[in-house]
Amino acid sequence: MKTATFKIWRGDANGGKFVDYTTEVSEGMVVLDAVHRIQATQANDLACRWNCKAGKCGSCSAEVNGLPRLMCMTRLNDLPLDKPVTLEPMKAFPHVKDLVTDVSWNFRAKKKIKPFKPRPPDTPDGTWRMAQSDVDRVQEFRKCIECFLCQNVCHVLREHKLHDEFIGPRFFVQVAALEMHPLDIEDRTEELKQAHGIGYCNITKCCTKVCPEGITITDNAIIPLKERVVDNFYDPLGKLVKLFRPKAQK
Amino acid sequence: MPEYQTFEHDVLVIGAGGAGLRAAIEASAAGVSVGVVCKSLLGKAHTVMAEGGVAAALANVDERDNWKVHFADTMRGGQYLNNWRMAELHAKEAPDRVRELEAWGALFDRTKDGRILQRNFGGHKYPRLAHVGDRTGLEMIRTLQDHGVHRGIDVHMECTVITLLKDGDRVVGAFGYDRERGRFRLFKAKAVVLATGGIGRAYKITSNSWEYTGDGQALAYHAGAELMDMEFVQFHPTGMVWPPSVQGILVTEGVRGEGGVLQNKEGKRFMFDDIPELYKNQTADNPEEGWRYCQGDKEARRPPELLTRDHVARCIVREIKAGRGSAHGGVFLDISWIKEKIPKAAEHIKKKLPSMYHQFKQLADIDITQEPMEVGPTTHYIMGGVRVDGDTQMSTVPGLFAAGEVAAGLHGANRLGGNSLSDLLVFGQRAGKFAAQFAKEHGAGQINVAQLEQAAQHALEPFGRNETNGEGPYQIQHALQEMMQDLVGIVRKEDEMLRALEGLQKLRKRGGQVAVPGNREYNPGWHTALDLDNLLTVSEAIARAAVERKESRGAHFREDYPNKDAAAGKFNIVVRKGTDGSMQVRRQPLSEMPAELKQVVEDMK
Ligand SMILES: Cc1cc2nc3c(=O)[nH]c(=O)nc-3n(C[C@H](O)[C@H](O)[C@H](O)COP(=O)(O)OP(=O)(O)OC[C@H]3O[C@@H](n4cnc5c(N)ncnc54)[C@H](O)[C@@H]3O)c2cc1C
Ligand code: SF4
Ligand code: SF4
Ligand code: FES
Numbered sequence: 001m002k003t004a005t006f007k008i009w010r011g012d013a014n015g016g017k018f019v020d021y022t023t024e025v026s027e028g029m030v031v032l033d034a035v036h037r038i039q040a041t042q043a044n045d046l047a048c049r050w051n052c053k054a055g056k057c058g059s060c061s062a063e064v065n066g067l068p069r070l071m072c073m074t075r076l077n078d079l080p081l082d083k084p085v086t087l088e089p090m091k092a093f094p095h096v097k098d099l100v101t102d103v104s105w106n107f108r109a110k111k112k113i114k115p116f117k118p119r120p121p122d123t124p125d126g127t128w129r130m131a132q133s134d135v136d137r138v139q140e141f142r143k144c145i146e147c148f149l150c151q152n153v154c155h156v157l158r159e160h161k162l163h164d165e166f167i168g169p170r171f172f173v174q175v176a177a178l179e180m181h182p183l184d185i186e187d188r189t190e191e192l193k194q195a196h197g198i199g200y201c202n203i204t205k206c207c208t209k210v211c212p213e214g215i216t217i218t219d220n221a222i223i224p225l226k227e228r229v230v231d232n233f234y235d236p237l238g239k240l241v242k243l244f245r246p247k248a249q250k
Numbered sequence: 251m252p253e254y255q256t257f258e259h260d261v262l263v264i265g266a267g268g269a270g271l272r273a274a275i276e277a278s279a280a281g282v283s284v285g286v287v288c289k290s291l292l293g294k295a296h297t298v299m300a301e302g303g304v305a306a307a308l309a310n311v312d313e314r315d316n317w318k319v320h321f322a323d324t325m326r327g328g329q330y331l332n333n334w335r336m337a338e339l340h341a342k343e344a345p346d347r348v349r350e351l352e353a354w355g356a357l358f359d360r361t362k363d364g365r366i367l368q369r370n371f372g373g374h375k376y377p378r379l380a381h382v383g384d385r386t387g388l389e390m391i392r393t394l395q396d397h398g399v400h401r402g403i404d405v406h407m408e409c410t411v412i413t414l415l416k417d418g419d420r421v422v423g424a425f426g427y428d429r430e431r432g433r434f435r436l437f438k439a440k441a442v443v444l445a446t447g448g449i450g451r452a453y454k455i456t457s458n459s460w461e462y463t464g465d466g467q468a469l470a471y472h473a474g475a476e477l478m479d480m481e482f483v484q485f486h487p488t489g490m491v492w493p494p495s496v497q498g499i500l501v502t503e504g505v506r507g508e509g510g511v512l513q514n515k516e517g518k519r520f521m522f523d524d525i526p527e528l529y530k531n532q533t534a535d536n537p538e539e540g541w542r543y544c545q546g547d548k549e550a551r552r553p554p555e556l557l558t559r560d561h562v563a564r565c566i567v568r569e570i571k572a573g574r575g576s577a578h579g580g581v582f583l584d585i586s587w588i589k590e591k592i593p594k595a596a597e598h599i600k601k602k603l604p605s606m607y608h609q610f611k612q613l614a615d616i617d618i619t620q621e622p623m624e625v626g627p628t629t630h631y632i633m634g635g636v637r638v639d640g641d642t643q644m645s646t647v648p649g650l651f652a653a654g655e656v657a658a659g660l661h662g663a664n665r666l667g668g669n670s671l672s673d674l675l676v677f678g679q680r681a682g683k684f685a686a687q688f689a690k691e692h693g694a695g696q697i698n699v700a701q702l703e704q705a706a707q708h709a710l711e712p713f714g715r716n717e718t719n720g721e722g723p724y725q726i727q728h729a730l731q732e733m734m735q736d737l738v739g740i741v742r743k744e745d746e747m748l749r750a751l752e753g754l755q756k757l758r759k760r761g762g763q764v765a766v767p768g769n770r771e772y773n774p775g776w777h778t779a780l781d782l783d784n785l786l787t788v789s790e791a792i793a794r795a796a797v798e799r800k801e802s803r804g805a806h807f808r809e810d811y812p813n814k815d816a817a818a819g820k821f822n823i824v825v826r827k828g829t830d831g832s833m834q835v836r837r838q839p840l841s842e843m844p845a846e847l848k849q850v851v852e853d854m855k
Contacts, residue, residue, distance in 0.1 A: 012771060028493020028614065040724035044775025045768030049291070051459040054499050054609055056388065057294045073612055096430055097772040104407070107292060107399075115400045116355035127349055129364030135357045139382065142357060142389060146293055174396075181355065 001026065004076065005084040006034055008046070012097045019043075020084060025076055031087070032060055032071040035099070047098035055212060058147030062099050063088040068149040068210045090152040103148055109167045112195055116178055117186040134182045141177035141221060143213045144170065150207035150217060156200045166197035169207035169217045176221035179228065189232040192225055201226075252706040254425075254434035259285035259404065260689040261682070262424060262437050264411050264466065265445030267295035268387075268674030269654025269681070271394035272347075273443045276682030278401045282689050285404045285437060287426065289461050292407050293395050296447050296459060296655075297674065300387025301502035301605065303369055303379030304675070305668030306344035310361055311368040312376040312548060317341040319375050321847070322854035324669060326528060327373040327558050328633070328662020329804045329814075330851075331479065331822060334843045335640030336660040340669070340676050347675035348380050356393040358382055370507040370544060372556045373666040375532065375854075377546070384502050384605045390671060409435060411465070412780060413705040414442065414473040414650065415697055421473055421650040422695030425702050427709065429777060432770025434706050438697060440689035443643075443681045444470060444636060444652040445674075449483075449788045451727075451781075453629035454735040457489055457500040463781040464788030466656035470636045471787055475645040476826045478658040478838065479634030480788070481795035482805045484665055485740045487512075487562040489628025491580035496613045498628040501583065501606060503667045505623075506555040508602050509544040510585040511537075512566070513622070514574035520581075521554035524565055529557055531855075541591060560664045560805045563627040567740055570626065580626035586619055595619065627740055631670065633661040633805065634795070637824060637838075642684035643677055646826075649688055649695075653681035658822075663804020712766040712779045720765025723779035730757050730785055738793050743809050744800075750793045758786050794835050795823040 001024045010019045021038045032050055039046045051057040053072045060071040065079065065086055079085055093101040122128045150169040156162050167175075175192060178184050192198045201222055208217045215221070260282035263274045270286060278284045288295060307320040321341035325332055352358065352366065358380045359367040368377040382389040399405075411426035415436075423438040446466030450458025471477055488501040506512075514520050525533045533554050534540040540553025555562065566581050575581055585603070589595035596619035600607050603618070610616040610623060636645050636652035638659060643651045654674045661669060712720070737750035761782045766775040801815035802808050821837040828834040843851075 026494060029495045030613070033495045039774060040722075040728070044722055044724065044766055044778075045773040047772040047774060051290055051294045051296075051461065052299045053459070053496075054299070054605075055612070056385070056605065057298050057459075059290065059294050075612070100430075100772050102430075103291065107405075107407075110396075111399055115396065118353060118355075121353075126353075127365065128352065130357075130360055131364055132360040132367075135360060138357055142382070142392065143385065144392075145298075145388065178355070181357070184355075 004034065004081040006038065007084040007086040008038070008098065009088045010046070010098055013095050018086070025081070029076045030072055031064055031069070031074040031076065031085070034076065035071060035087070047096070047100045049100055056145060058145030061090055061147045061149050061152065063090065068152050070147060070212050073212060090148065092152040092154070092158040105163055106146070106148055106151060106170065109171055110174065112167065112191070113171060113175055113178070114186050114188050114191065116181065116184055118183040119185050128183055130182045137220070138177050138180050138182070140215055141173045143215060144173050145213060146170065147212060149210045149212065153206045153210050155204065155206070162197065162200060166200045169222065171196065172198065172201070172225055173215060173217055173221045176225055179225065189229050193229050193233065198222070198226055198229060252434055252710065254436050254702070254706070256436045256438065257285060257404070257406070258438045259283050260439065261441050261443065261685045262287065262439035263443045263445060264424060265295065265447060265654070265656070266292055266405065267297035267445060267447055267654060268390055268394060268671060269678040270295070270443070270445030271391070271398050272675050272678030273445055273653055273682035273685065274403050275394065275398050275401060276679045277686040278403050280683060280686035282686045285406060285439070287406045287409045287411055287424070287437065289410050289429070290408065292405055293391055295391065296462065297387045297391045297671070299500070300390070300671055301384040301500065302371060302504040302507070303381030303386045303668050304348055304390065304671035305371065305374060305378050305666065306348040306380060306672055307341060307378060308345050308348065308366060308368060308380065310365045311546070315376040315378060318850045319854060320344070320378065322851050323374055324660070324666060325662070325851055327664050327666040329664060330662065330819060331803070331840070332662030333640050333659030334847055336677070338847060339640065339680070340660055340673060343676045344672040347672065347679060351390065351393050351675070354393050354397040356389050358389070369504065370552065370556060371667040372503055372506070372562070373558045374668065379668040381504070383601070384504050384603050386671065406435070410777065410780070411469065412709055413701070414469050415701060416473060417695030417698065420648045420695055423697060425705050430772055432773065432776070436697065436702060438694060440692050440694055441649045441651065441685040443685045444650065444656050445654045445678065445681070446656045448632045448655045450629050452731065452734050452785050452789045452792070453739070454731040455489065455498040456629040457486060457498055458629065464784045465781065466652065467635055467791070468784035468787040470645055470647070470650065470652065471791070471827055473647050473650060474827065475647045475650060476637040476824050477635060477791055478637040478822050478824045479662070479795070480632070480791040480825060481799050481823060482633035482663050483629065483792060484559055484631040484633060484805050485563045485627040486630035487559055487566050487627055488583055488625040490614065491624050491626040492578040493614060499609070499613070500628065500630065501623060501625050502603070505583060505585050505603060505606060507544070508585060508599070509541060509588045510555065510583050511553070511587065512555050512562070513582045513584060514569045515576055516574060520569050520574070521557070521562065521565060525554055525557070526561060533557065558664055558666065560807070563740060564807060566627060576624045578624055580624040582622040583625045584622035586621055631655065631665055633663065633665050634658045641680070643681035644684060644688070649692065651681040651685045653677040663806065709780055712764050712776060715763060715765035716767070717765065720763045721760055723764050723766060723775055723782060726757060726760050726764060726782060727778060727785065730789060734789055738789070738796055741807055741809050742796055744797060747793050747797045751790065754786060754790050754793065761786055790833055791825045794825060794833055798823050798835050
């Protein structure tokens with residue numbers, strides 16, 4: 001049987017090193033399979049996260065040969081196996097152990113977003129009417145599996161560590177989903193500018209490139225949000241119109 | 251004594267899938283303090299993987315639908331072993347629970363007139379599953395999660411409960427460890443809701459993740475609660491079979507709901523060969539009628555591919571055993587053929603089944619819009635679980651509630667697709683409500699420190715062993731999975747199951763000698779070792795109940811008793827821990843259905 005070598009970062013917050021593991025590989029295997037095999041046979045205490053093994057839960061994010069990927073959706077036959085495959089944890093978050101990082105900041109950042117607030121129901125039975133064409137756009141954003149790979153590559157978080165001032169691409173996607181939700185009547189532009197720090201984003205599009213769900217984070221979420229902020233804060237006339245027609249642009 | 255941190259909540263919810271989150275939201279709305287514990291990160295529970303949809307008789311697509319039809323479908327699917335009260339409440343309350351999700355921000359696919367769209371699924375008479383493409387579970391869990399985070403619920407992520415704590419008869423808390431640092435935690439609570447999901451990891455081929463080790467069922471069992479219907483394990487007919495590394499990953503029933511057909515290697519639609527008596531009236535007898543049904547023709551009957559899962563799974567096994575299977579030991583599921591019927595079929599498939607399209611494209615190099623998939627049965631769901639009161643979801647132990655997959659009753663001998671997500675909402679809500687009420691009516695109990703110390707010591711034992719005096723946890727887990735798959739799988743026989751019970755004894759001995767390297771920090775080997783106890787307990791319950799049910803019904807098929815037995819259709823099988831610590835099995839007669847409900851069942855025959 002064919003074998004391949006994996007160079008896996010082992011260690012915790014106090015430091016670590018790469019350790020080489022050689023394991024058998026078979027047809028169709030993904031990186032997560034190899035990690036599981038190594039875990040079962042050579043390193044029982046090798047830490048990694050996973051749940052669905054089908055790209056649906058966003059648990060198994062890591063850096064494979066330096067690229068941010070879901071380990072369960074990365075096929076070994078797409079990687080050069082003549083040299084070791086390196087596996088490292090995501091870099092934008094504090095390290096816990098081996099391939100596991102402390103992503104709890106994301107859950108705190110999420111709490112800062114104002115919740116969904118629907119308009120009154122359209123019909124006496126308490127329901128609403130929405131056309132499919134009106135929900136398509138938001139459904140794109142709601143595909144997000146919270147893998148946090150986009151957060152991991154965004155330089156505002158990764159290099160500049162502005163975690164207190166910037167919520168990151170994942171949460172701009174969430175704000176966009178709320179702001180463009182056909183029923184929502186909340187206004188989040190003030191927060192976008194202040195607490196969420198959308199101004200720090202300089203549209204490098206690195207986030208869009210790594211999204212395993214193919215969400216066009218920059219073009220479809222961030223840029224329209226930036227426009228909304230600009231409209232609201234620098235366009236007094238537009239603001240006045242909005243006063244009478246809240247969410248006119250929805 | 252190992253150290254531990256203490257937390258206190260009025261209601262403690264164990265599990266953060268659909269059932270747990272819905273329970274937590276309800277309890278917190280009732281004004282009590284709520285804590286949620288889960289093994290993974292928030293939003294990663296099994297519920298996130300659900301694809302096809304959530305069943306509710308909204309009657310948006312077919313106005314003939316109502317709670318009575320849904321009730322009758324659920325009972326028929328469960329072969330009348332269901333707790334009829336739960337089936338009734340479920341059918342009546344599911345529509346409100348689904349609409350409520352919309353009010354909390356969920357965005358389901360729409361009908362032409364702007365309402366929630368519903369799709370066909372196996373065993374449901376009318377299109378009944380509200381859905382979002384094939385990622386309904388994600389929509390549901392994210393909606394509940396985002397709604398829940400603003401309600402002041404305390405969430406303890408990546409924390410595993412290893413024992414429930416009792417004061418006399420009553421449950422008064424739980425004890426566990428955080429996975430990140432391996433430190434122990436004590437949770438004091440006036441009421442506890444179990445929402446821990448299923449047991450799929452007891453089998454080798456499964457659609458379930460590492461989390462599904464039957465923790466809730468085992469925790470309840472050791473706390474003195476009764477488990478019911480454990481023999482009914484659902485093998486979903488369509489899991490991936492190739493390549494080997496993806497074996498077991500689910501292929502949603504939605505593929506068949508959208509018109510996908512099952513074929514053997516001769517190209518024959520074998521599902522037409524065997525249509526059970528109970529469903530003859532409702533099933534198409536030719537491909538043309540089946541297709542019209544999938545296209546929304548209200549006069550047409552549903553294609554045999556949409557018969558209940560137990561039946562479809564057995565037909566697939568029959569084809570494979572008869573040598574008519576595919577190259578890799580499955581059969582073919584083809585959706586690409588619809589291009590003969592509709593324009594732009596490829597786009598349509600990608601829109602309706604986007605994650606199936608990607609799953610096959612990325613993991614198997616198959617373009618499902620152009621070629622058939624290879625599929626075979628995979629362990630998917632357990633109908634059985636903690637025996638609860640149909641209205642309140644309280645188990646036979648005061649203060650201990652259970653909802654979702656971990657609870658028994660709603661589904662009887664076989665669950666209909668889509669009835670799980672609605673189960674989570676309906677009974678999560680009820681469990682939360684009644685747990686909060688219980689907490690208000692009862693003071694805090696006494697924590698038994700000895701019980702807690704014993705649990706902590708037991709949990710640390712694997713570190714005291716090594717390869718010379720112990721064995722790795724993964725080997726034992728794999729041996730268990732192989733054995734359950736071979737001996738207590740889709741087709742069962744008495745002698746094989748008795749062998750499995752002996753095998754479980756041996757595995758228990760091996761489990762008692764499990765060794766793990768490393769330390770307590772994020773150590774999956776240790777976590778696997780601790781989960782083993784639970785897997786062994788639920789496996790034994792499954793095997794014992796399966797031996798006791800000497801007939802074939804729903805998901806439980808016995809080669810030595812291939813027929814249904816009317817007498818056996820009058821009881822559920824219940825297991826509980828005896829005073830000597832051994833597992834006791836008994837028969838619990840079904841409770842009498844009220845006349846109105848009997849009438850409903852009769853009318854819908
Ligand atoms: C691939 C797939 C597709 C499916 N598709 C559908 C569908 O289309 N329609 C449908 O109706 N059903 C579907 N199902 C079934 C349905 O998704 C599940 O039955 C349902 O989500 C279970 O929800 P739950 O809330 O009971 O548990 P889960 O969502 O599994 O949550 C269990 C929770 O309990 C926690 N937990 C477990 N043990 C412990 C412990 N010891 N300590 C602390 N926490 C613990 C876990 O961490 C998790 O948070 C599908 C299932 C799968 C696997
Ligand atoms: S586009 Fe903006 S959010 Fe995305 S990676 Fe670049 S700076 Fe970050
Ligand atoms: S937006 Fe994409 S990359 Fe970012 S968390 Fe969501 S799924 Fe992951
Ligand atoms: S394990 Fe769920 S996305 Fe990889």
